[in-house]
Structure formats: structure tokens, C-alpha cells
Amino acid sequence: MTRLIRTSAQRDLRVDLARGVALLFIFIDHIPGNQLNEYTLRNLALCDATEAFVLLAGYAAGLSYGATADKHGWIFAAADVLRRTATLYVAHILVFVLVTAQVGYSAELLNPAYVEEMLLDPFVTEPYRALLEALLLRYQPNLLNILPLYVALLLMLAPALALRRHPLVLMALSIAGYVAVRITGLNLPNWIGGGWFLNPFAWQVLFFTGCVLGYAPPGGRPLAVPRIAPLQATITAGAMLVTLLGAAAMLAFWAVPDVAPGLPGRIARVLSSIDKTGLHPLRLLSILSLAWLVAWFVPFDAAWLRGRLVAPLILMGQQGLPVFCAGILLSFLGRVVLEQDDSALAQAATNLIGFAALAGVAMVNAWFGRAARSQRRPPAEAPADASPLLVPPPSPARESHS
Incomplete structure (x- = not known):
């Protein structure tokens, strides 16, 4: 498995590891009744794996498309962003169709309530309208709201790449939009009522923060690093304080029910109002603090990052x-399994088999990607006895995480 991992002198495996952990947490959290989700990020911080996923997606986008824009120009990079957006859109529609079929069959066979709980009941009354609204991203059942958010964020990124070398301007515009959303509640419409569960006008501030942190001009360091270098110790102390207070609040407010009634009213109201839709400021501060601490305490070149234990x-x-x-x-399949058998053995099997299946998907996709790249490589670049599936030698160019 380690031979399928893409490595280079410039690639930050901490980002890949964090994204892998976030994807695993998303799988675990999406299974109701899964006892393991009591130990994921959402119960230990004021944020969850979704924030980590979006921040890392922004970092990867800034790294990849920023380099493309520097090499080929902004228009070419924007077109590349739109191409990736189309890929994500097609992936979302495919998953939407598969989940609808999966839930519909399970509802007919096991529990009719699945349809209503997954917000798929419009397909029973207005199937053609529901399909149209799904294609327009105005209809997002449960579990199917992260990829539409990513699509919207990439659409915002295409014009924003023109400001890649002006991070202060880009972040000023992004923060201004975030503040306006928090005040006005502006959101994209949702066909079944309200707005998008993950409001892209609010979540863009986290995404563009990642973009600014990930982008580095040719031959230079990320533009944000020199400005914050003198404050590293102060930022680290503040990040630790935010993280510890967040963990204490979550443990006190949710894990120990007897504590919540005894909290001062103002503190209880603040904790209960930390919304996810509009990316509450405390959620934003929490994920940024965690990201800083990981970057601070985990060395870029840590040997264990190239070990077999974290390779999956x-x-x-x-x-x-x-x-x-x-x-x-x-995750929905795991839910069905645990509703039939909630024993410790079933819990362990659901999580272990699910993790193995996700790692298997990653291996197969990486294997095919490596094979495709080796076939496109000119014969002069690879000796006749070279294996096309092994990791190629590191490239001097900065490698993309996207």
C-alpha cells in the first residue's frame, strides 16, 4: 500500500493524513447508533470532520490551482477549476441516484420510515420535480449536502484565483461576505424549505482561508507565513486555549447531562446556538485552532508519516x-446492519469492514491512476525494466494535493 502513496520532497503528507481521518470520521458520524462516533471530532471540539474537510479542500485548491494559474495563467486555471467542478457535480448526481435506490429498496424491504428520515419522501409524491430539483442542487436529502457545497465553493474559486497574490484583499472580501451572511442569513434556496444545510456563502471563508494558506508563489513560501511568523508562540498558546475550552465545553454540555442545567444561562445559550449551517464563529475558530496545532506539533518530515500504520x-x-x-x-448500509444487530461484535465488524472497504477503494483508485499515468509517460522517461505501478521518482515541481 505504501508504494501507491504519492510522495515528493514538497508534498505535505500531514494534509493527506488529516483528510483521510476526516473522511473516516464522516463515515463513522453518518451511521446512527454507531458507538464509535462518540469519540470522533464532533464530540471533542466545537467543530467536526466537515470543517476539516472544507479547510483541507481549500488548502489543496490553493496549492494546485494557484500553481496552475502561475504557470499557465488565470483563465486556464479557472477553466481547470470548472472542469473539476463538473466532475464533482457528476459524482454528486451519481451518488444521489445510488443512495435513492439504496434507501428505497431498504425502505420497501425493512423499514418504510427510511424514506422520510432521509428526506426522500418527495420522490413518492413528485418524483419528476424531485429529480429536476436534485439536478439543480436545490434538493439535498440527508447525507448529500457536502458535495453540493464543494461545487459552489469551486465556482467561487474560479474568479477568486485572480487575487491569489493578494491574500489580504481576498480574505477581506471573504470575511466581509461571511459577516454579511451572519447578519442577514443570506443562503441559497432549498426546494423542501429553508436554505442549504451548509450555506456556501458562509463556508467560503473557511475554504478561502485554506486557499491562502496553501498557495505559494513560484520559488517562494506561502504568502501568509512571513506575516504570522513573529506571532507563532502567541498563536499556539491561543489555539491551545481555544481547543481545551472547546473540549471542556463539549464534554460538560453533552457528555455529562447533569452539568448542562447548572451552567450559567448565557453560556448554555451560546453553546446551544453554535449552528453548523452558517458556520458559527466558534466552529470556525475551533477548526483553525486545531489545524494550527497539528501543523505546529507534527513535523513536516516526521518519519512515521511514511510508515505502514498510517498508510491506509x-x-x-x-x-x-x-x-x-x-x-x-x-454509512447507510452500516446503519441498516446496526439496526438489525447492535451487539459489540456487530459494532466492531461494521466499523472495521467499513474502514477496510474505504481503504480498498483508495487502493484500487490509486492503482488505476498510477497505471494510467505510466501509460501516458513517453517511453524515453522510463527504462524498459521499470515497473509502471511503483511510485515514480520525486518531481522537482511542487505536487498537487487535489
Whole structure:
């Protein structure tokens, strides 16, 4: 498995590992009744794996498309972003169809309530309208709202790439939009009522923060690094304080029910109002603090990042799209299994088999990708006795995480 991992002197495997962990947490959290989800990020911080996924997606986008824009120009990079957007859109529609079929069959065979719980009941009354609204991304059943958010964020990225070398301007516009959304509640419409569950006008601030952190001009360091270098110790102390207070609040408010009634009213109201739709400021501060601490305490060149123990998670992070799509389908299947048998053995088997399946999807996708790249390589670049499926020698160019 380690031979399928893409490595180079410039590639940050910490990002791949964090994304793999986020994808695994998303799979675990999407299974109701899964006892393992009591130990994922959402119960230990004021944020969850979705925030990590979006921040890392922004980092990868800034790294990849920023380099493309520097090499080929902004228009070419924007077109590449739109191409990727189309891929994500097609993936979302495919997963939508598969989940609808999966839930519909399970409802007919086991429990009719699945349809209503997954917000798929419009297909019973207005199937053609529901399909149209799904194609327009105005209809997003449960579990199917992350890829539409990613599509919307990439559409915003295409014009924003023109500001890649002006991070202060880009972040000023992004923060202004975020503040406006928090004040006005502006959101995209949702056919079944309200707005998008993950409001892209709010979540863009996290995505563009990742973009700014990931982008580095040719021959230079990320533009954000020199400005914050003198404050590293202060930022680290603040990040630790935010993380510890968040963990304490979550443990006190949710894990120990007897504590919540005794909290001061103002604190209880704040904790209960930390919404996910509009990316509450405390959620934003929490994920940024965690990201800073990981970057601070985990060395870029840590030897264990290239070990076998974390290889499955790193490979999952490098093959994010197919792993995410497979995780959505497997999570509902895991729910069905645990509703039939909630024993410790069933719990362990559901999580272990699910993890193995996600790692398997990542391996197969990486294997085919490596084979395709080796076939496109000119014969002069590879000796006749070279294996086309082994990791190629590191390239001097900075490698993309997308």
C-alpha cells in the first residue's frame, strides 16, 4: 500500500493524513447508533470532520490551482477549476441516484420510515420535480449536502484565483461576505424549505482561508507565513486555549447531562446556538485552532508519516472523492446492519469492514491512476525494466494535493 502513496520532497503528507481521518470520521458520524462516533471530532471540539474537510479542500485548491494559474495563467486555471467542478457535480448526481435506490429498496424491504428520515419522501409524491430539483442542487436529502457545497465553493474559486497574490484583499472580501451572511442569513434556496444545510456563502471563508494558506508563489513560501511568523508562540498558546475550552465545553454540555442545567444561562445559550449551517464563529475558530496545532506539533518530515500504520489513511486522503462517495453508501448500509444487530461484535465488524472497504477503494483508485499515468509517460522517461505501478521518482515541481 505504501508504494501507491504519492510522495515528493514538497508534498505535505500531514494534509493527506488529516483528510483521510476526516473522511473516516464522516463515515463513522453518518451511521446512527454507531458507538464509535462518540469519540470522533464532533464530540471533542466545537467543530467536526466537515470543517476539516472544507479547510483541507481549500488548502489543496490553493496549492494546485494557484500553481496552475502561475504557470499557465488565470483563465486556464479557472477553466481547470470548472472542469473539476463538473466532475464533482457528476459524482454528486451519481451518488444521489445510488443512495435513492439504496434507501428505497431498504425502505420497501425493512423499514418504510427510511424514506422520510432521509428526506426522500418527495420522490413518492413528485418524483419528476424531485429529480429536476436534485439536478439543480436545490434538493439535498440527508447525507448529500457536502458535495453540493464543494461545487459552489469551486465556482467561487474560479474568479477568486485572480487575487491569489493578494491574500489580504481576498480574505477581506471573504470575511466581509461571511459577516454579511451572519447578519442577514443570506443562503441559497432549498426546494423542501429553508436554505442549504451548509450555506456556501458562509463556508467560503473557511475554504478561502485554506486557499491562502496553501498557495505559494513560484520559488517562494506561502504568502501568509512571513506575516504570522513573529506571532507563532502567541498563536499556539491561543489555539491551545481555544481547543481545551472547546473540549471542556463539549464534554460538560453533552457528555455529562447533569452539568448542562447548572451552567450559567448565557453560556448554555451560546453553546446551544453554535449552528453548523452558517458556520458559527466558534466552529470556525475551533477548526483553525486545531489545524494550527497539528501543523505546529507534527513535523513536516516526521518519519512515521511514511510508515505502514498510517498508510491506509494517507492513501484515503489522496483519493478523497471516490472514498467520500463510497463512504456515503457504506454509512447507510452500516446503519441498516446496526439496526438489525447492535451487539459489540456487530459494532466492531461494521466499523472495521467499513474502514477496510474505504481503504480498498483508495487502493484500487490509486492503482488505476498510477497505471494510467505510466501509460501516458513517453517511453524515453522510463527504462524498459521499470515497473509502471511503483511510485515514480520525486518531481522537482511542487505536487498537487487535489
